[in-house]
Amino acid sequence: MAAKVNGHEAAQPATTGDAPVLGNGEESILAYEVTNHVKKARSLASSDDATLLTSGSTKPVPYPKARFDLINRFVDEPRKLRVVIVGGGLAGILSGCLLPAKVPGIELVIYEKNPDFGGTWFENIYPGVRCDIPSHVYQSTFSPKTDWSDEFAPGAEIRDYWQSVAKKYNVYQYAKFQHRVDEASWDGENWRLAVTNLETGEVVHDKADFVLTCIGRFNAWKLPSYPGMSEYKGILRHASHWNADFDPSGKKVAVIGNGASGIQLVSNLQRSVARLDHYARNKTWIAASWAGDERTLGPQPIPEEQKDSFKDPETYLAFRKGMEDKYWRKFNTFLKGEANDKIRQFFADTMKARLSKKPELLDDLVPDFSPNCRRLTPGPGYLEALQEDNVDFIRQGIKRFTQTGIETVDGTHREVDAIFCATGANGDMIPPFPIRALGKELSNVWAQDGEYGFPYTYLGAATPGFPNLLFVHGPHGTGPSGTVPHSVEAQLTHYAKVLRKVSREGIKSMTPKKAAADDFVEYCDAFFSTTVLTNCSSWYNGSVPGGRIHGIWPGSALHCAIVRREPRWEDWDYEHLDVAKGNRFAFYFGNGGTKKEQDEKSDMTSYLDLPERIDLRDVHESWWLVP
Numbered sequence: 001m002a003a004k005v006n007g008h009e010a011a012q013p014a015t016t017g018d019a020p021v022l023g024n025g026e027e028s029i030l031a032y033e034v035t036n037h038v039k040k041a042r043s044l045a046s047s048d049d050a051t052l053l054t055s056g057s058t059k060p061v062p063y064p065k066a067r068f069d070l071i072n073r074f075v076d077e078p079r080k081l082r083v084v085i086v087g088g089g090l091a092g093i094l095s096g097c098l099l100p101a102k103v104p105g106i107e108l109v110i111y112e113k114n115p116d117f118g119g120t121w122f123e124n125i126y127p128g129v130r131c132d133i134p135s136h137v138y139q140s141t142f143s144p145k146t147d148w149s150d151e152f153a154p155g156a157e158i159r160d161y162w163q164s165v166a167k168k169y170n171v172y173q174y175a176k177f178q179h180r181v182d183e184a185s186w187d188g189e190n191w192r193l194a195v196t197n198l199e200t201g202e203v204v205h206d207k208a209d210f211v212l213t214c215i216g217r218f219n220a221w222k223l224p225s226y227p228g229m230s231e232y233k234g235i236l237r238h239a240s241h242w243n244a245d246f247d248p249s250g251k252k253v254a255v256i257g258n259g260a261s262g263i264q265l266v267s268n269l270q271r272s273v274a275r276l277d278h279y280a281r282n283k284t285w286i287a288a289s290w291a292g293d294e295r296t297l298g299p300q301p302i303p304e305e306q307k308d309s310f311k312d313p314e315t316y317l318a319f320r321k322g323m324e325d326k327y328w329r330k331f332n333t334f335l336k337g338e339a340n341d342k343i344r345q346f347f348a349d350t351m352k353a354r355l356s357k358k359p360e361l362l363d364d365l366v367p368d369f370s371p372n373c374r375r376l377t378p379g380p381g382y383l384e385a386l387q388e389d390n391v392d393f394i395r396q397g398i399k400r401f402t403q404t405g406i407e408t409v410d411g412t413h414r415e416v417d418a419i420f421c422a423t424g425a426n427g428d429m430i431p432p433f434p435i436r437a438l439g440k441e442l443s444n445v446w447a448q449d450g451e452y453g454f455p456y457t458y459l460g461a462a463t464p465g466f467p468n469l470l471f472v473h474g475p476h477g478t479g480p481s482g483t484v485p486h487s488v489e490a491q492l493t494h495y496a497k498v499l500r501k502v503s504r505e506g507i508k509s510m511t512p513k514k515a516a517a518d519d520f521v522e523y524c525d526a527f528f529s530t531t532v533l534t535n536c537s538s539w540y541n542g543s544v545p546g547g548r549i550h551g552i553w554p555g556s557a558l559h560c561a562i563v564r565r566e567p568r569w570e571d572w573d574y575e576h577l578d579v580a581k582g583n584r585f586a587f588y589f590g591n592g593g594t595k596k597e598q599d600e601k602s603d604m605t606s607y608l609d610l611p612e613r614i615d616l617r618d619v620h621e622s623w624w625l626v627p
Contacts (some may be wrong), residue, residue: 068583071592076626077106079503084193086208087214088112088183089119091164091473091488094140095214096171096491102496108173109206111195113180117166121159124261128268129155132260132378136323140165140485144320146310148198159339184211186437186467189508210468210499213431217473217539217551217555220426224256228401239265239427248273251417254406256456258284258614260377262422266391267324267381276391278415279398283367285347286383287376331481331556334372334531336528343371357387364395375539383437394615427539429455429475429550435465452549458512458520458571459563461494467509470495475550477523482557494564501569506580506587518572521576527554529537598625
């Protein structure tokens with residue numbers, strides 16, 4: 001019998017002489033039966049069928065007929081993909097650098113609501129805003145700045161650096177500034193976006209094959225909700241919405257909140273205001289530094305002789321590797337056990353020593369929960385500021401705002417000229433605009449009272465039911481160790497592999513399987529129970545006591561990078577373009593040729609190099625070096 005391929009009999013080679021017989025009795029099968037085979041072939045063949053002459057025979061045998069004609073495209077000819085990036089902060093800038101370099105045929109647009117790139121470093125201009133990790137660590141891996149002015153750069157310098165990266169790699173060509181994405185809906189073929197031009201008020205409509213959210217973690221700032229806030233006649237602002245024209249000199253001010261921005265505000269305002277009322281409901285660990293780096297309240301300028309030495313690339317590389325290495329090695333302090341116990345005692349002793357002028361504050365500040373349960377805050381100058389005569393540290397809850405100040409639950413009223421709320425941002429990581437697909441809205445399914453109640457994702461990359469939607473530096477975006485820029489770059493490299501696969505294989509959409517997302521969530525539950533992160537409410541769990549941890553990767557930063565290196569394609573559901581349906585290789589393989597071969601000037605031997613420059617681990621691994 002002839003074997004069948006896709007329902008059609010495949011021709012078998014003809015022979016001469018006796019046909020061998022396999023089996024015995026009624027089960028005997030003729031392996032080759034020339035006469036009957038040729039008769040059947042002749043009856044099936046049409047006049048234009050390809051034929052062949054078998055060895056020793058003059059009788060033509062038809063070649064198997066495929067069910068489709070070849071698609072006239074080359075296997076290395078990318079299908080154009082329109083990709084919309086929402087957000088122009090660090091992640092949006094890195095998207096504009098890396099994706100065009102890694103995804104042939106990409107058509108990229110970046111929508112940013114602000115007038116320029118920078119994200120949180122564009123928006124946050126309050127006194128003392130600066131990076132709380134060393135400047136040389138908080139930069140891209142491929143475009144280092146060797147002349148940082150300070151060990152811990154001020155916000156404006158960080159903003160300027162990231163804008164310079166965008167200029168260097170021509171990311172501005174993709175940007176549409178002062179454009180706010182208000183809605184995204186999947187129509188079964190594409191994402192449809194409603195975008196408001198904030199200069200003109202015009203609503204424009206766009207469509208995309210993929211949407212990548214680069215909206216950041218702390219930009220959706222929110223004012224607290226207290227009775228009487230609308231009655232207050234003084235200056236009321238969120239720290240992330242600072243007015244650069246405000247002069248605090250001689251003023252009576254209140255700062256609500258003791259997260260990172262509140263700590264920086266108190267440290268810097270205390271020196272110039274007449275009085276500062278600091279309302280802090282929560283206790284917090286004040287770390288000396290993130291990884292043993294010395295912090296002071298004042299500037300820590302980098303010596304000119306050191307900056308001069310960085311002009312030598314090898315010298316700077318060695319310095320940078322030594323600086324960054326420490327940030328990859330602090331993972332164990334997030335786990336329950338000896339390492340965390342040691343830093344707990346160290347931080348407690350450090351805070352006690354720094355509060356020597358007002359030791360009574362120690363009980364109000366040192367938490368019951370473990371260090372790293374919340375994001376550590378170095379806070380240089382903060383504890384010292386709390387001990388100054390012009391600062392009141394207030395743990396009583398706020399009852400209401402009045403026309404002139406704040407009244408606490410114990411009945412005390414304090415008049416102030418300005419109130420600054422350093423109360424953080426929404427920690428639920430839900431995008432600030434509706435995203436709809438397949439009858440669901442993302443904000444509803446992720447909301448605390450929604451279908452899942454937390455940011456439900458597969459690897460922090462995507463979520464079931466929302467095709468072609470990827471999250472950059474979102475839920476589970478970074479590890480507890482390592483650096484943010486490296487993590488974002490690794491995630492974008494992972495997404496570049498996704499986009500290349502979609503482009504070359506005729507895939508219309510891909511969505512993570514629910515079973516894969518469920519397994520990821522269950523793994524997260526198992527992992528995070530071994531850490532100190534479950535001991536308190538923080539932005540890691542959306543400030544929900546007992547809530548699922550979603551703000552950080554379930555493992556170390558290196559663990560995260562290794563997982564992202566090789567996509568698990570089997571964890572996704574795919575829908576193909578109509579032209580690619582019926583045969584999985586029809587669109588992908590195309591006409592059997594390559595575009596590169598048609599170019600007489602192309603390098604067909606790009607895989608060859610000097611032996612001393614070859615690392616066997618990289619041989620034939622680089623996706624762009626073909627053949």
